[in-house]
Amino acid sequence: MLTLATVVEALTGQSFAFLDQVVTDGAIDSRLAIPGALFVALPGERADGHDYLAQAFERGAVAALIERDVTGPWTVLDLRAPLTEEQARACRAPVCLRVPASLPALQAVAAAWRARLTGLRVIGITGSVGKSSTKELAGEVLEGRFRTLRNPGNLNNEIGLPLSMLRLTETHERAVLEMGFYVPGEIALLCAIARPQVGLVTNISPVHLERAGSMQAIVAGKGELVESLPAAPDGVAILNADDELVMSMAARTQARVLTYGLTPSADLWASDDQGLGLEGIRFILHHGREAFHVHVPLLGRHSVHTALRAAAVALTEGMPWDAILDGLQNTQSQLRLVAVQGPRGALLLDDTYNAAPSSVIAALNLLAELDGRRIAVLGDMLELGEFEERGHRMVGARVAQVASELVTVGERARWIADEAARSGLGAARINAVTDSAAATELLRGRIGEGDIVLIKGSRGMHMDAIIAGLEEAA
DSSP states (O other): OOBBHHHHHHHSOOOTOOOBOOEEEEEGGGGGOOEEEEOOOBBOOSSSSGGGGGHHHHHTTTTEEEEEESSEEEEEEETSOOOOHHHTTTSSEEEEOOOHHHHHHHHHHHHHHHHOTTOOOEEEEEOOOOOHHHHHHHHHHHHHOOOOOEEOOOOTTTTTTHHHHTOOOTTOOOEEEOOSSTTTTTHHHHHHOOOSSEEEOOOSSSHHHHHHOSHHHHHHHHHHHHHSSSOOTEEEEEEETOOOHGGGGGGGGEEEEEESSSTTTSSEEEEEEEEEEGOOOOEEETTTTEEEEEEEOOOSHHHHHHHHHHHHHHHTTTHHHHHHHHHHHOOOOOOOOOEEOOGGEEEEEOOOSOOOOHHHHHHHHHHTTSSSSEEEEEEEEOOOOOHHHHHHHHHHHHHHEEEEEEEESSTTTTTHHHHHHHHHHOOGGGEEEHHHHHHHHHHHOOOOTEEOOOOOOOGGGGGGHHHHHHHHOO
């Protein structure tokens, strides 16, 4: 099990087996510390974790990684120099472990712990959109046969992923880890920590283009996942056959390549896909000479790809088809797009987690499957870089084909409104507001029985506040 001795050895190379205090979890927020946690004190622009050591220890943290000197009634071990056995034996929890820098120390501990888990197989998932839904569904299907860990929420970066890995125990057989990309080298770092044997890439689109700089940089950055995989047969790269940029990564890996998509040339492919509105999706799943009729309770035809990815992961991990199909068709995963009740009987499609042109168009395609007055409430899509105006206008053109009414939130979303008007949606059916509060106020008095309201935008636009406000009025 992960103990204080494991942590100290990871950071110093010294072994003190008598430091047998169990470490159960990791936390950078003192409010989230649980008994047995390793608290990581990170300096920040708004708050410094070093100021919250007392709170973390009060909640049960047994140790803290610190990078500056602190005062308090705690044992402090300075790991910047070799420890004597006397110093180590004097250690009593809670203890502060003084290191040169807290974040690299956390990453080193997570990497060392992963290296000890020789019976664990790790599935890494990256891509522009669909990472979280794929992680959740693949993890749930795997749980039908294996004890499986998934990184919670969006803990998919250089801080969140190593924190998630501290939750692993020797009893875990699989870990499904979402890996986010913002800058070159980030996924390579995550892979060095997690050591994935399987890497899955969902798709490539101009999400975070502003930070990445170019589409080429996005492809290169996400391709770091498949480059990190071990050679076949141990390593498997699962690639989207419907995305040319993803398929270009096949030449960059020594792993076996397994493809999925809507084309018969893929190893795992779907045909006859049909959206059933709020009843989910139906399709025929093909693998070699085998074909299975599948009904999955996920919303939107784009979810066919999510189901294919989960099936590909489970197939790679040796699960039989009866278990795979059972996991897909009986999923309880609460994925990103969910339906909730709004005021006076209106139905709200809550897809407020984030937004990119491809995911907004996918959500609009679901809206098109539903009967009623279709209202699209769409906020700015952020970090699109040079693709910014074009991406918003692409969405606007699709809105005109689908929606009865449009409400846009934010300055960039005015491009959606403009393009929807140019594409035939009458000006009387379009409202542009500046923020989520104004959108909530507008919608409260306008929606009711028979209305289907899709709400989506980038996280920075606080579209979830619209859902909260309308649920209160329900």
